[in-house]
Amino acid sequence: MTLRLTQASVIHANGAQALRGVDLHIGAGEQVAIIGPSGAGKSSLLNVLATALRPAQGEVQVLGESAWELSARQRQRLRARIGLIHQAPPLPPRQRVVTAVLAGKLGQWGMGKSLLNLLHPLDIPGARAALARLDLDDKLFAQCQQLSGGQLQRVGIARVLYQAPEVLLADEPVSAMDPVLAEHTLSVLCQHAREHRVTLVTSLHAVELALGHFSRIIGLRDGQILFDLPAEAVDRKQLDTLYANEQLASLSSPSPSSSVQIPRC
Numbered sequence: 218m219t220l221r222l223t224q225a226s227v228i229h230a231n232g233a234q235a236l237r238g239v240d241l242h243i244g245a246g247e248q249v250a251i252i253g254p255s256g257a258g259k260s261s262l263l264n265v266l267a268t269a270l271r272p273a274q275g276e277v278q279v280l281g282e283s284a285w286e287l288s289a290r291q292r293q294r295l296r297a298r299i300g301l302i303h304q305a306p307p308l309p310p311r312q313r314v315v316t317a318v319l320a321g322k323l324g325q326w327g328m329g330k331s332l333l334n335l336l337h338p339l340d341i342p343g344a345r346a347a348l349a350r351l352d353l354d355d356k357l358f359a360q361c362q363q364l365s366g367g368q369l370q371r372v373g374i375a376r377v378l379y380q381a382p383e384v385l386l387a388d389e390p391v392s393a394m395d396p397v398l399a400e401h402t403l404s405v406l407c408q409h410a411r412e413h414r415v416t417l418v419t420s421l422h423a424v425e426l427a428l429g430h431f432s433r434i435i436g437l438r439d440g441q442i443l444f445d446l447p448a449e450a451v452d453r454k455q456l457d458t459l460y461a462n463e464q465l466a467s468l469s470s471p472s473p474s475s476s477v478q479i480p481r482c
Contacts, residue, residue, distance in 0.1 A: 306373030
């Protein structure tokens, strides 16, 4: 089992409870989409799986390791095997795209090599190849402040592809992209996961993208798992319950029962 949560609960500093006794098992090579309304706890769940957030209660196992029983140094080595794609990648405005992508290897490089890379990019062909998969190689030497929100998201994805982690976690990775680009980008992530047998877990606001690209869907509401089902088993009634009191605009086309076929991971 690649990822395992046992009765994991998260309480933020302001007292808000983000996760409530979550049990979750995800096997090696699975591709899973997490859906749910705003504030459901999707980002908190991904950060717990990434060992970036320690739960108040419960156990976190990642790649066979009990993450919070490790020393700080051991946990840092574990994190180098996990790739986390942020909805808004933390990229310095004046940083060049090539440097931002190559930063994916900083957890694997020593201090000297990492510092040298800041002065002179050490693997320009590798960065260009990662960007090319996302149709962004023409921005290789641009500054991050020159890019749009959707382009910045693709740079963040390219950085994690270059990192080549064993577990890939993505938090709303296509939220700033137009529908066509979002479809293409998710297809790239799915293809990468399939080709390299990477475990992929993605939170998505657009339900139709989750149903179209992922074979396993987890519905999260109020910090609890409402359902964990194959995509073909998710129906309108379950989605209505999951998004109660929220407008399901994203389901207007296609619906879960639509005959539109999109390749899944």
